[in-house]
Amino acid sequence: MRERMLFLSAQNQSAEDLEGEMRTGSILEILLGKFDIDLLTYASTHKDMSTDEGAALTVHYINGCITSWRSMLRPLHILRNFTNRSHADKDMKSTIMELCRSNNYRHVFISHSLLGNCIDMVRNLLPEASVITDTYRFESGLAVGKEIGKPSSSNPYYKLNEALVRRNKRRLMNKTGVLLATSEWDALSFKSLSFADARKVHVVPHFIKMNEYDAFTEPVAKENSMVLHWNMNTRQGIKATQSFFKKSYPLIKEQVPDIKCYITSHEVHREVLTLVKDDVSVIITGPLKPSADYIRRAKAVLVPILEGCEVSRNILESWALKTPVVTSSTICERLNCEHNRNILLANTSVDVVASVITLLKNPEMATIIADRAHRTLLKDYEVNYVKNKILSLV
Numbered sequence: 001m002r003e004r005m006l007f008l009s010a011q012n013q014s015a016e017d018l019e020g021e022m023r024t025g026s027i028l029e030i031l032l033g034k035f036d037i038d039l040l041t042y043a044s045t046h047k048d049m050s051t052d053e054g055a056a057l058t059v060h061y062i063n064g065c066i067t068s069w070r071s072m073l074r075p076l077h078i079l080r081n082f083t084n085r086s087h088a089d090k091d092m093k094s095t096i097m098e099l100c101r102s103n104n105y106r107h108v109f110i111s112h113s114l115l116g117n118c119i120d121m122v123r124n125l126l127p128e129a130s131v132i133t134d135t136y137r138f139e140s141g142l143a144v145g146k147e148i149g150k151p152s153s154s155n156p157y158y159k160l161n162e163a164l165v166r167r168n169k170r171r172l173m174n175k176t177g178v179l180l181a182t183s184e185w186d187a188l189s190f191k192s193l194s195f196a197d198a199r200k201v202h203v204v205p206h207f208i209k210m211n212e213y214d215a216f217t218e219p220v221a222k223e224n225s226m227v228l229h230w231n232m233n234t235r236q237g238i239k240a241t242q243s244f245f246k247k248s249y250p251l252i253k254e255q256v257p258d259i260k261c262y263i264t265s266h267e268v269h270r271e272v273l274t275l276v277k278d279d280v281s282v283i284i285t286g287p288l289k290p291s292a293d294y295i296r297r298a299k300a301v302l303v304p305i306l307e308g309c310e311v312s313r314n315i316l317e318s319w320a321l322k323t324p325v326v327t328s329s330t331i332c333e334r335l336n337c338e339h340n341r342n343i344l345l346a347n348t349s350v351d352v353v354a355s356v357i358t359l360l361k362n363p364e365m366a367t368i369i370a371d372r373a374h375r376t377l378l379k380d381y382e383v384n385y386v387k388n389k390i391l392s393l394v
Contacts, residue, residue: 002056005035005394006105008092008122010042010113019313020136023206024111027134030387031109032056034394038099040092060099062091092118100125107394112136119175130177132394134204135186166193173197178393180204182312185333202393206312206335207386210378213320216292222363225260226252226300226356227323229291229314233267240304241272245282247349248356253281255357262298264291296321299366300359302352303327315343316381319373324366326355336380342373 043061109132181187191198231237263284276282301318303311318325329345337343344355359366
């Protein structure tokens with residue numbers, strides 16, 4: 001008879017946390033291979049979830065409301081997530097207590113969107129249980145805020161917030177049994193705060209399932225096109241798009257007049273639509289058409305690092321489809337990549353123009369970079385590699 005696990009999630013189906021939701025869902029599917037799971041989540045989520053595990057998954061829906069805060073308005077002591085379920089512990093308390101009375105769980109998983117809310121309750125109810133926490137996007141707002149030029153080092157609010165984040169990290173490490181970080185960089189930021197708890201920290205990187213791309217494995221002729229692959233319905237996404245079309249794209253078109261530019265964002269803000277409506281070379285694919293077909297035919301994919309938008313999965317998807325990626329250097333802290341080896345790094349508009357033109361005009365170099373990136377994906381970021389690691393930790 002298989003052991004039961006309690007899995008706590010607070011997914012909200014927001015565009016800003018799409019990558020986090022997909023990561024949580026993928027980890028859930030992996031754990032279903034070993035455990036029968038009681039999934040506790042909000043009623044608005046998982047309605048369409050399907051697995052091959054049948055009775056192995058029991059979903060318990062909770063009714064509750066979401067409280068969204070902008071980073072400067074959110075209470076400083078709350079862990080930084082873009083959607084904060086500030087009353088999740090109260091919403092879930094009665095159901096958690098009921099489940100814990102009925103089942104002596106030895107393992108409890110807490111997703112990134114619930115860190116800081118439920119771990120104390122779980123620890124009190126199940127003092128002997130092993131608590132697994134996922135720290136995806138734990139402090140992405142702080143890190144990216146520095147990258148895009150916010151004066152975090154001189155702003156006293158950011159200084160205080162950074163100190164409180166360090167305190168929350170130490171507390172989380174003390175209370176958890178296994179802590180999952182998304183990169184070696186993130187793992188080191190935890191380990192450096194507590195030598196005694198450093199052994200609890202393990203890297204489970206972003207990952208994808210290669211079988212989802214089996215339909216796109218046939219070789220295809222590359223066309224003179226590029227793909228913009230990020231969320232264009234957020235403030236930073238809109239700014240990045242405006243900057244690209246005002247500063248970079250005209251220069252690219254001068255060098256490659258027949259270029260096509262595909263926008264594959266699921267949501268495109270009306271400001272972006274207005275900006276590109278008169279340019280026939282810019283094509284918005286729409287949410288119903290799979291982005292994979294456009295990516296595999298393109299010679300370059302542009303994925304900037306944006307506040308509030310994780311893009312690691314977008315890069316991995318491009319690697320799976322053997323299309324080279326242009327992005328900013330901060331990604332090197334999150335993925336195993338190196339400039340001119342398996343990716344092109346561009347931190348300014350001038351660098352973006354040069355990198356995209358290089359890929360469009362030098363197909364041999366683009367093919368080498370794409371092949372190396374594909375091999376990196378299969379080695380470090382494919383689901384089977386991650387699956388074995390996760391199951392070895394629980």
